[in-house]
Amino acid sequence: MNRLALGLALTALAAPAQADITIGFAIAQSGWMEAYDTPAATAAQIRIDEINAAGGLLGQQIRTVTADTRTDRAEAARAGLTLLDDGAQMMVVSCDYDYGAPAALVAEGEGLNSFFLCAEDIKAGVQGVGPNSFSSSVLAAVQGATMAEWSHARRNARTAYVLEDTFIEYNKGICTGFDWMWSRLDGAQTLGRDTFVNSDASIASQITRIRELPQEPDVIMLCSVMPGAAAAVRQIRAAGIHSLILNGSAVDGSYWLDATPGLSGFALPVQGSIYGDDPRPAVEAFNQAYEARTGARPASQYAYPGYVLIDLWARAVERAGTVDAAAVTAQLEAMRDEPTAFGPRGFAPDLHHQNTALMQIIEISDGTPARVDEWTISQPVPLSVLLAQ
Template identity: 40%
Template sequence: MNLSLKTVVLALGALGTLAVPAMAEDPLVIGVASGQTGILSPWDLGGRRGAEIAVEDINARGGVLGRQLKLVVSDTKSDPSLGPTAASEVIAEGAEMVIVACDYDFAAPAAMTAGGMGKIVFSTCAADPKFGAQGIGPTAYTMSLATNGQGALLAEWAHGQKGWKTTYIMKDTAIEYTKSLCEHFESRWTALAGADSIKGRDTWNGINDNSIAGQITRIKEVAGSVDFIMWCGFTNNGSVLRQLRSAGVDNPVVGSESMDGSYWLGAVPNLSNYYIAVYASIFGNDPDPKIEAFMKRYQEKFGEAAPMGHVITGYSAVEAYARAIEKAGTVESDKVKAALDAFKNEELLIGPTSYEPDLHINLNRPLLLMQMTDGKYTAIGRFSAEQVERPKF
């Protein structure tokens, strides 16, 4: 049988078309617009790396709705004014969801920009309850435990587990998180121990103040009647706690997850009588085997230990988003939002996670209490508050 060249070419072309499988869908892009460098890098770089591990895990299971996940990153350099540009850059690269900084003040500009473009937004760990539908927009969520829950948890633990009756409150006024933490701690503590149990209050600005000499003088005046110091602060170099201990103030100090991390501990050698509530231990002694396995993977992948327990918030932000897409059956933001709003104790690496249509932050998830003695942490156990005030917007 004689076939023309044209007929042969057409036949081969048809066979080729049949033989080539359909192209897989484009990757599902998740953007990161946060402080990979600068003051927030211990939180935000670690959070991004946690997100990378989540992307690897989800892709190994086949992705989401048949699509592989892809992470793109733009560094805000811990400068809130660069947030809108960073958010716009990752969205221009196709991001359907944007992960922003681990703090309301630093994250808000990027989050509002991404939310304004109709994207789902996750802060890894902004804990001020304004991060959400009210303070950012209807598609904004945070993986954090709200300061409402953190403050109440620490008050209940100090009063009920330790049996302490008096406190001195130190509040960093630099960011909304620390101010809100102290507000909710004091509210719950006063309900438990009475107003007279607070032997003093003081403030400092963790960004602008290098010395707390005056505050230390006032603490020392009443230190003998103070069971513990409630420390509503965050630290980048340990200098403020070093000043306290160097001045001979040895009262127990209780801090929250903003004081997590190993990177500053060298500034306060052999620190003792120090307690902290964290998302996860980075010291090889977390009671949860899933978290221990994650921390080992982190070290193997990045060649260093996780800087703080917040790395699991980046993992769980991706985990939650992927879970919501699967429930919604689509990446359309309004339907993903509805799926997120229906989360009721959804089991994630970070723990049981719940959202509501008007509350995009967790109130009751447990935190891990840890104690430091002679510069070494031991895990006490995970606790959650029994009574937590709902945010008043």
């Protein structure tokens, strides 16, 4: 063998094996955000395992590295920096904008893609982080708009009372979407509106104003999260008000129903049903895969966006032929009605969220939640409405 051939042979022998693709998870493994981040991160890992079992991504296996944000914004930024040192090429961050943004901004500063696990605030994307940041979850405003149009069409609702919990921006988003859609529906009237704070022990004055109306509203749009939502519902029903109560996805799950025994007439939108009655086989297949991994079915729909984000990012990487953020972002922004196990998804250059989505409608009757319908709003929530909330 001549020297050139020998040199080439030795170089080939010395060449390292193809490196893995590394995803960093800057998520809460402690603190109150852990209850949201862990299920969605588990779902993300399920999809990663499926991709790896099918041959990987761009012919490489996906590996993950994780850093605990401790439900602390300063720790989230440090977690992001740690993951960069660990070789992260894309970063998955906490479910909430406020707690996920510090790590997402670290990724953005390094020119990497980031995905919020399940954030539903428009700022968790282009508007609050930058052009390479996304969320696969459904905006809070879409949830409110869905309940407005569905109740008008399916329950013949024509009068509404809006009760907004001012605790977090998510609640404001639900009401913003409801108000926008409700104002566009034939014959729909808002009889009144009120506010409260999640920690309020009593909403007696708000209930008095509802009871003083000449006629009970067809629906009460309750824009709230736990634990305040459960307390509000209990007080509304104890006051003898029988209106159909609507809310957003954040109250999905049966864990809170002991606080409202025998509850009926409560409806909400979800991305998929955890109750075994979703008509899409892929959703129930995921529920069973989640149970096999954790020993229990998902406690709410908030596991699902973690699975979807990995699914969509991986497709964009395959189409781009690289994990380079600019190329992947371009592929993500080109997605329109991209099929997923939980319904179509898509993005645009000015909106890295879902401003329309197929939602399953869950209704609680006699204390038992079940899927009763599905609905996609007739038109997306405009960017101007989302930015005004």
